[in-house]
Amino acid sequence: xxxxxxxxxxxxxxxxxxxxxxxxxxxxxxxxxxSMIIQPFIENSIEHGFxxxxxxxxxxxxxxxxxxxxxxxxxxxxKGMNPSKTNNNxxxxxxxxxxxxxxxxxxxxxxxxxxxxxxNHPGSGVxxxxxxxxxxxxxxx
Numbered sequence: 001x002x003x004x005x006x007x008x009x010x011x012x013x014x015x016x017x018x019x020x021x022x023x024x025x026x027x028x029x030x031x032x033x034x035s036m037i038i039q040p041f042i043e044n045s046i047e048h049g050f051x052x053x054x055x056x057x058x059x060x061x062x063x064x065x066x067x068x069x070x071x072x073x074x075x076x077x078x079k080g081m082n083p084s085k086t087n088n089n090x091x092x093x094x095x096x097x098x099x100x101x102x103x104x105x106x107x108x109x110x111x112x113x114x115x116x117x118x119x120n121h122p123g124s125g126v127x128x129x130x131x132x133x134x135x136x137x138x139x140x141x
Contacts (some may be wrong), residue, residue: 001061004039008046015050016057018042023064031063031070032135034106039126040095040120041074049078049126062098066099069112072130114121 005018022028043060050057061075096118103114112133119127 001042003040004042005059005123008042010042012046012050014056016046016059018059019061021026021060021062023062025065026063026065027069030137032137032140033070033072033132034135036102037084037099037116037132038072038074040099041130044095044125045074045078049080051079066131068134069114070132070134072128072132074128074130075125077125080125081118081120083120083122106132 001020009016009018034077038061042061045059060073060075062071062075064071064073066083081107095124103116106112106114114130114132116128116130117131121127
């Protein structure tokens with residue numbers, strides 16, 4: 001994630017800052033997060049939430065234990081999602097559907113109850129909550 005954010009900062013200089021916070025009980029070198037679960041939300045913040053925004057954007061990612069799993073909270077201070085586009089006759093964005101499909105497969109594989117929710121704050125940003133099982137790097141074969 002840090003590498004992706006560095007690349008995006010090169011693409012959009014001065015347009016946003018990012019802060020990643022990890023709970024002390026979590027070892028970032030040991031916890032594995034399936035690819036393409038977090039990145040699409042960050043990309044949406046940068047490319048849509050901060051588009052034509054006044055001032056610098058801010059993204060905050062918080063990783064913390066949650067029951068037997070992992071809770072990831074992503075917050076941005078962008079413009080939020082356009083309410084008229086979020087309820088477009090049941091239209092689900094391609095990125096959201098891909099994430100849902102990945103989480104569905106993760107739940108089958110891990111026998112977990114991974115999920116995510118997006119909370120729109122029109123005019124002041126978006127908050128995303130992602131709940132995943134904890135997968136240790138030593139458990140990956």
